[in-house]
Amino acid sequence: MPMLDIKNLTLEMGSGDNTIKALDKVNLSVSSGEIRALVGESGSGKSLIVSAICGALPGQWHLTADRMSWNGENLLGMSVYQRREVMRREIAVVFQNPQASLDPSSTLGEQLAESIPEEFVEGSWFWQRAQHRKKIAISTVHKVGIKHHKHYLSAYPHQIPADIGQKFMIAMALVSQPKLLIADDPTRGMEPTTKAQILKLFTRLNQTKSLSILFVSHDLLAIASMAHSMTVLYAGQTVESGKMKHIKKRPLHPYTQALLDSAPSFRKDLPPKSHLPTLGGSIPTLQHLPIGCRLGPRCPRAQRACVQKPAVRRIHDHSYSCHYPLHVEKQ
């Protein structure tokens, strides 16, 4: 029983006859205690899925799903209040670009303090509560590996370096002791050493607190080592999903294959100075999505059938949607 279970999530943008399916029947699930990687190129709709889970999508976009449940409760059917409670207590999100995700006009300490749920704060008078809040804030900050709490808690977002910012975001996410942490490309644009630090922090949190993590990234390399399972997204469609080691070893979908091929470190057999194989063409824009399988025009194995959207097929817990998968003999 996965904690987060999403089936056939579809997001329609625009109005009237000019609608675009930005997400087309996306499936995603996160079980408790696992790190799931959600991988896709930029613009494949990763961040939209995150927003959809958070309920932070603009009202004029139309969201449908066969199932979108949290611990068995239907997220779509919840009232605004219930939904907010879930977000406040059980799910936390760390966004890409920490600088933009922090309110520039208040200090980090204030922002951290406001994320602390009321019931964690002890004391009956407001000054006692304020003091306790501060204590919680400081200990949380220490947990994510920031030492100079005095300096940073009273700083404004523009005064701190990016890695501290991201650590702060994580601290803010952790302060409500969530069950699931959604990390939306948290290492984007960071230096490799900083990146490593952050990733290590995630792994440690997963191991010590058995925190489930949905790790969204386009950077296959970064997460390959830490993630337990993976879902690959292309142009708003789920392409393949399964255990990390299975996919790494034997990808079924041509896109996943191409993705793995483009990362040299996965290809021990690659001769020096040879071409890295890539898919032809480029990602279609939202306005010009192809019909059927959206990879169709770029796919080296594409045939006539690909103008039909492939159904999801399943081999154990490894699912894929392709008419002509790799490594599987046509039955």
Place this chain on the structure above:
Amino acid sequence: MYMGVVKRLTVALCTALLIVSCAKQNKKAFYNTGIIYCSESNPVTFNPQLDTSSTTSDATSHQLYDRLLDFDPDSGRIVPSLASSWLVTNDGLTYAFQLRRDVKFHQTHYFTPTRNFNADDVIFSINRWRLPSHPYHSVSGGRYPYFESLGLAQNIASVERVNGYRVEITLHRRDSSFLANLATDFAVILSQEYATTLFEAGSPSKIDILPVGTGPFKFESYRKDRFIKYLRHEDYWRKSELRGDDNVASSAEDFDNRSNVDANWQDNVQLNGNISNDDVTNVQQLIFDITPRSSLRLAKLMTGECDATAFPAQTELEVIRARNDLTLAEKPGLNIGFWAFNTQRPPFDNPDVRRALAAAIDKNTLLEAVYFDSATRAKTLLPAASWAFQNDADDTAYNPVLARQLLANAGVKEGFSMTIWAMPVERAYNPNATKMAELIQRYLQDVGIEATIVSYDWATFRRHLQDGLHDSVLIGWSADNGDPDNFYRPLLSCGAIPSGTNRAMWCDEDYDRLLNEALKTDDIDERTAIYHQVNRLLYERLPLVPIAHAYRYQAYREELNGVVINPFGGVRFGGVEKTL
């Protein structure tokens, strides 16, 4: 100091709520105590001797001052004012005035009088404009345009004090309009005591800035372009007059004695002529709200911000008539609107050019467009209300062909450019000079003349006019009394050029000779005949094109009672009452 302000501020703020909530009480009573008159422009000075504009005389003459004599507003007859009675010798050269006793001057924040009005004040007031050697003559510029234009100073041989309340004036020549001139707005009586005080203090010019008179209101404050504030003169003499007639009786006795002694005195003693009841009633304040824009004046009148207004525009008359809460008083005015050429500038020194320009315009159109038919077409300078009016006088006619021909003969080329000066203020005789100028501009275009319209603010405009900077000007004249001489002499005589009322800068010996001749007789027919000759002369030489005689209007709210229109110009607020 600051603590004081702060403390008062807090107290004030606390009361503010109270105040707003229960402010119903004596609103009416308070608003009844003040009259607001929307006037059209700033007075040039507070002494009407110094200026002929009706703005100045409206603001001062009948509010702050009195004259020796007055015109009865209904009949136009001369009635006593500060002079309770007068005598004239048979040769018409000596005038004796018996002065009223117990007339008090204003007590103001800058002057406290110690004595009542007497003969010294009359002598001072007349000598100021009469004698160039008088210490006050050159104060405030030393120009007395009205008297200069009439040559009155030259005609007076002496002004003598007989006793404290009697003055005798002797003339060189007989002047049948002399009494009328003394009753005009400009012949006001100033305080000699005040003048002396100021002279000793070294600031004589204050006499025309901070005025002191005997009129129904006294000066309080003035802010240019905004307002003039007058307060009620508590000891105004006309009020005491009502209580007992003994003053008048005694003064009449004085004259009776004298006339028995000297048989030369003519027997036209005026006694107790009907003195209008100019008592200040419940009115404590009179305020002139200076509002140059006529539409705004009407708007203020409608909203009750003004109680009366000057010179409603012709377009607005219908609106005023249509409203129940407004009254429109209307009288044929003694005025003339005209187009004068600067005859000292070529080519306007050529009568043919002037005639050509006159023929180029259609006066009837101007009447319709500018006056909206609230005026009659002017053939000569005199309106029909004057006894010397000539109905069959020659008049110029609209004839562009003739105009072109005359211009060609005079050597004025096609495309010749000239200026038309349009006065910036509205006057009964020309309610919209700019509009008239625009119309004339079109007509002149038709005969090949490019005209540009020039306008300045009123004071500058008049200054430049006096300097003769104009080619032609649209302006006019409101008579100060009903005598024809009051039109002909100030407007076109040689003497009127330096005094600045002769806008044509025209000087003609024949004209002046005829005018002087007319004054030598009292016979109306004889005078009329002479003025007909003058009309003929003007038609031939045409220094100006007479355009219209306008009706005189006054609009006021129904709350005002006792408003009187003076046909000779001039509003007066003595005796006006306000009941909301």
Place this chain on the structure above:
Amino acid sequence: MIQILTRYCTLLVLTLLVLAVMSFSLAYLFPGDTLENLTGLVPENEAQREALERQFKLDSSVVLQFFYYLGNLLVGDWGYSFTSGLPLLEEVGIALPATIELATYAMLMALFVGIPLGYYAGIRCYSTTDHILNSASMTTYSFPVFWFALLLILVFSLQLDAAPLSGRISLLYDVPRVTGFILVDVLLSDLDNKSLAFKDALSHIALPTFAIGAITTASLIRITRRSVIDVKHRPYIAAAVSRGLSSWQIFTRHILRNALLPILPLMAIQITTLITNAMIVETLFSWPGIGNWLIQAIYQRDYPALRIGMMAVSTLVITLTILVDLFNRIIDPSREKYEHAAV
């Protein structure tokens, strides 16, 4: 902090110096006599003229003249008006507070009506209320102020007779001048009919304030709405939503302040528009303020008055602008980054 203050003070002093140079050169640029334009005194004869020229250092170099002029400005000796003959300091001292009073009330109206409405429209963006507010503000914003004022006069003064159309208070009242603000002065005065006078002053000020205020309100609504919408789309608002904060918390803690920050610098521009509108509206309502005074001065070619009036109004506006900027600089923590980056 002190560093910031000194920077702004230097800026203010420099700008005012430039203004002084401008107003000084205007005496030369205006038609007519430099001496008369500079002092407002018209000498009656040559001897007097020479004496005056010596007094005002017009016989020495331009630089010396300027410094003498500057000294006079500082001392308060601003010259005399051609038309009224009164000292200009006194005239400006009467006219300027009247304009400031009008502008203040209009600004308060704009702030207290415009910003809340703008917030409301921004929060409820693309709803019916928002559309109504948005088009109403667009319409109001497009009114030429002089026509708008005329319409107000037509409707409220002439048709409904609800408010007077000229001046600050009925001329029947004689209110002593203490602060130059008529409402305050009435409250401070010892008039017998204080309540009547206060009501009267209030009814006089209503229409002009509304005429100026409405247009500023409209633009403030638009600015605020835009700013709120922009802020709403910022990632940190999405982050706050994802943290499960209630919409009220998000509004008060994050939107309110962040949306206000970009409005403040724009308020500086609004001040300029406001003063311009006030100047135009003053002429229509015969409000005895600096705009009316300046326009009368230009009609009468009163050059000394124009010279000083220009100086006074621009000083006022620039000081206000710089103050707003300074205030903005103090309350906006992220500003220093840009400044350091820019210089």
Place this chain on the structure above:
Amino acid sequence: MPQFSLYEEEFHPSPWQRTWAAFRSSHIAMVGLVMLGCFVFFALFAPIITPYDATEQNIDGLLIPPSWTANGVISHLFGTDALGRDLFTRIIYGCRITLGTAFITVVLAMLVGVSLGTFAGMLRGVRSSIANHLLDALMAIPTLLIAIIIVAILGAGLLNSMWAITLALIPQFVHHTRSFVRAEMKKDYIVASKLDGANRWQLFVHSILPNMIETLVVQGTLALSIAVIDISALGFLNLGAQSPLPELGVILADGLDAAYLAPWNVAVPGTAIFLMVLSINIVGDGLRSALRKRVSH
């Protein structure tokens, strides 16, 4: 690289086309555009549309009411003024003068402002800081004040009021351009062209200007509405165009004298100015939101 185009059927709209598409989708903006189009049409073809001469006085027809009232005549659509001039003709010519001069003013201000702004934006250091602050201060001086001073120096007239408004509009263009250029100079594509050896002039013409034009157009519409209001305000205050020139503000001021007898003389020119400004604002607003929509996608 693929040897053939996979997306032959695809239509890639240019940025301008996309802006236009976004603009077109707003009905209000389109109404505004049509209205503005009408005004431009009036302005361009005034002599053809109008039945009379704008300054031709007709003494027989003073203050004729508009044609829709009981006393109106169809030959004078909006009636006549106090000098018998056809109001419709004057309004059309008024649109021509007011809109035309406003447009010229804005173009002039834009040319000067953009060049100065570019110059200031490319400057660095103390000079730029001084220019920066002085400009901000100058921007604060109200248009009306500048106009009054110019009128005092040069005298009243339409041309002088145009100078005044141009002067008043320049700082905002300078400001805008300067900050734009400055932001753009830091971007990578400029650095790339710099590395290619482009000099400042080439940088400006080939890299910055094309990116700036759209925001300039938006800024221009904003300035245009300000210019229309200012020109008519100055005309109304008798500081700009002078009667009998048919400028909308002047027509309004002229009509004020006969406001009680002929209210349409005030209503019609006022409405004309209002609609003109409104249409410009709507178009400007539509453009701005279209641009924003495009950028945000």
